Amino acid sequence: MPRIIIMGPQGAGKGTQAAKLEEETGATHIETGDLVREEINQGTELGQQIQEYNERGELVPDEIIIDMTKPYLDQNDSWILDGFPRNKEQAEELDKMLDEINEELDKVIVLEAPDEDLVERLSGRRQSEATGEIYHIEHDPPPEEGSEEDPGPFVQREDDTEEAIRNRLETYHEETDPLKEYYEEKGVLVTVDASQDIDEVTNDVLEAVGEKEEEEKGLIDKAKDKLQGE
Ligand code: AP5
Numbered sequence: 346m347p348r349i350i351i352m353g354p355q356g357a358g359k360g361t362q363a364a365k366l367e368e369e370t371g372a373t374h375i376e377t378g379d380l381v382r383e384e385i386n387q388g389t390e391l392g393q394q395i396q397e398y399n400e401r402g403e404l405v406p407d408e409i410i411i412d413m414t415k416p417y418l419d420q421n422d423s424w425i426l427d428g429f430p431r432n433k434e435q436a437e438e439l440d441k442m443l444d445e446i447n448e449e450l451d452k453v454i455v456l457e458a459p460d461e462d463l464v465e466r467l468s469g470r471r472q473s474e475a476t477g478e479i480y481h482i483e484h485d486p487p488p489e490e491g492s493e494e495d496p497g498p499f500v501q502r503e504d505d506t507e508e509a510i511r512n513r514l515e516t517y518h519e520e521t522d523p524l525k526e527y528y529e530e531k532g533v534l535v536t537v538d539a540s541q542d543i544d545e546v547t548n549d550v551l552e553a554v555g556e557k558e559e560e561e562k563g564l565i566d567k568a569k570d571k572l573q574g575e
Contacts, residue, residue: 346423347372347554348448350430350528352521353456355513356463356470357539358546360479362456363427365547366554373421377428379477380413381405382502402509404516407434418442432520436527453528454553456539456546460514467510471499485543 347370351359360376367374381399384392391409398405414429418439430436443449469482475496480487488494504513528534535553539546 346370347425347451348423348443349451349554350426350453351456351550352453352524353539354458354460354463354517354521355510356466357456357458358466358543359427359456361485361543362454362546362550363425364479366425366550369551370423370425370554372423372425373417374425374427375414375417375421375429377410377414377426380417381410384413400503400509402504402512402516404431404520407432407438411435411438415442419446422448430524431517433523433527436524450528450531450533452554453534454550455525455534455536456550457536458539462540463514464507464510467505468507470505471501474498474500 349366349370349372351363351366353359360378363374363376366372381395385396385399386392395405395409404410410429414426418424418426426439430439466481466484469484471480471482471487472478473480473487473496475498478496479485480499487499488496504510525534525536537546537549537553541549
């Protein structure tokens with residue numbers, strides 16, 4: 346069962362691809378951005394404390410995000426971490442947590458796409474209030490209103506304003522980009538071209554984590570069994 350980090354700038358498709366990986370591998374999708382938004386929506390004291398960081402597109406302080414993420418890592422043997430770590434301090438803390446529970450990272454997948462594409466993607470992003478599923482008004486349109494599949498209203502995130510998006514991208518390049526070197530040295534880094542269509546990106550991501558080989562091996566084994574049975 347895999348332990349994967351999915352990294353990349355805002356709008357590269359981390360949430361989109363992590364959901365597909367969760368489906369294929371059965372590993373739990375842990376999304377720190379979602380944990381932050383949940384806390385804010387519930388109006389807790391912590392939520393009020395972190396709301397401004399989120400709206401401005403700034404990182405929430407390390408000690409807070411680490412405390413929020415740790416229980417999910419403890420509870421799950423296999424996971425896809427989306428949005429964590431985002432700087433060297435968080436990466437080192439994650440290493441410590443993994444050491445404590447005797448676990449290792451299998452892969453770090455970096456989704457790369459040019460900044461201009463990302464601003465366009467985030468401005469068109471919509472999320473279903475009922476299912477949490479992510480859509481894009483053009484690249485991955487939500488089900489038609491009133492159709493059988495229509496899950497009800499769709500919302501646009503508070504931090505998907507152009508100003509906050511540009512702020513988030515700047516922070517990413519300053520603080521998160523250097524982690525590529527950190528994980529390259531550990532020999533677990535794989536880069537995927539995220540400027541392709543969603544399905545092509547999924548294909549490359551599954552190949553990167555070895556799921557494609559598993560799927561193909563399964564098909565070959567089935568074909569062999571069939572031939573032997575004839
Ligand atoms: P978070 O929710 O993680 O936001 P983010 O990093 O800004 O990432 P996004 O969710 O915006 O992008 P994504 O890559 O998941 O894109 P998606 O799949 O939706 O974090 C929010 C906030 O929480 C942070 O700003 C910070 O305050 C706080 N926080 C979280 N983690 C933290 C941490 N570790 N430390 C400190 N603070 C933290 O795709 C985007 C759109 O593009 C969608 O509409 C999708 O349909 C479309 N799309 C996807 N792929 C493609 C494609 N290949 N072609 C065309 N369209 C595509």
